[in-house]
Amino acid sequence: MSERSAIILLSGGLDSSTVLAEATRAGRRCHALSFRYGQRHEHEIKAASAIARHFEVREHTVLDIDLAAFGGSALTDEISVPKDALEDEGIPVTYVPARNTIFLSFALAYAEVREAREIWLGVNAIDYSGYPDCRPEYIAAFEAMANLATRDGVEGRGVSILTPLSRLDKTGIVNRAFELGVPLEHTHSCYDPVESGASCGRCDACLLRARGFDGANRTDPAP
């Protein structure tokens, strides 16, 4: 019964929402997993909840984790988020040490407890130009480690990590999101939203998102 269950890492952004749409389309029983991790804002969690409801996931779990305890990133401490300039080279200041490793580790525990054999994740070609823990070789290494880590892995019921966006750029993702009927008005990508929850329009995430909608000749319905 559980062979078609999947864990979906869901931030409520464009990418992970599109991944949830892919997993739903593929007929998976979806268990969405989101994190509160010392972010400055609750808007991500609200977006994730709205998206999870839209796709009628089996379960949506929100975990609190304290990445801020260590500091070290613009997303979790008081370094300011860079504005109006896409960093095209190197690792961005918004890099959070070991973030995907921590997220995937919790997803692995969740998968084992729910007898899911798949973890779906929204990494893509844009991310892995900058974030080491989005690259295909990293994902492969995590999967290899995961299948040595758990009772399920040892007993031959290993887990696969699926990254359906891995070859897409932002325009490709926007196009795919429209094809799959993702309610983009509920998605939230901004690193540094204003108090109402509206996007700043100037951080890396906003600029990349705008570039994606431009490329697809679409209007972004999010506030």
Add this chain to the structure above:
Amino acid sequence: MSERSAIILLSGGLDSSTVLAEATRAGRRCHALSFRYGQRHEHEIKAASAIARHFEVREHTVLDIDLAAFGGSALTDEISVPKDALEDEGIPVTYVPARNTIFLSFALAYAEVREAREIWLGVNAIDYSGYPDCRPEYIAAFEAMANLATRDGVEGRGVSILTPLSRLDKTGIVNRAFELGVPLEHTHSCYDPVESGASCGRCDACLLRARGFDGANRTDPAP
């Protein structure tokens, strides 16, 4: 300056306390990392704090993580801890899905932020007869993944995972703990302590610890 810094995963039990003693003896600047993870008891954290103070660690960080959100183990939910019978084969009911993967992932983030190149961990020959995430092949796979996951790894400052107890049984660990002057009266191994914090004497952890002290012809000074 930071080349000799190390992260030590410290539960406050016999094994991890001995590992902290090893790292201290080896001249490392030790950053101890402990977790509150839906355990039934705070005694582990008290023990870890006492041990960390004894060895004058540079820093002791305690993180709250909510493994109980998923359920699935005697240590984190309401399954009862087995008593009076060491499980000699298979994976124990006290197995927590992906626990060491989650712990090591946080240690990896901590290492990067503190510019530490080492993570020390108390897995040993007894553990990996039962727990998949204590085996040497698992540790090697985690290290390989870790060095693809982080900015430090990508930039050539990879992290090593050290398991100085890996070839020891409990008697070997008790002997080493005495050699290194571990204050064993402060360590805490029991899965299911009575309210005062004293050990139950009957769970797997207590039975293994007793076997170790017997083998070493030593008296356990812990309550």
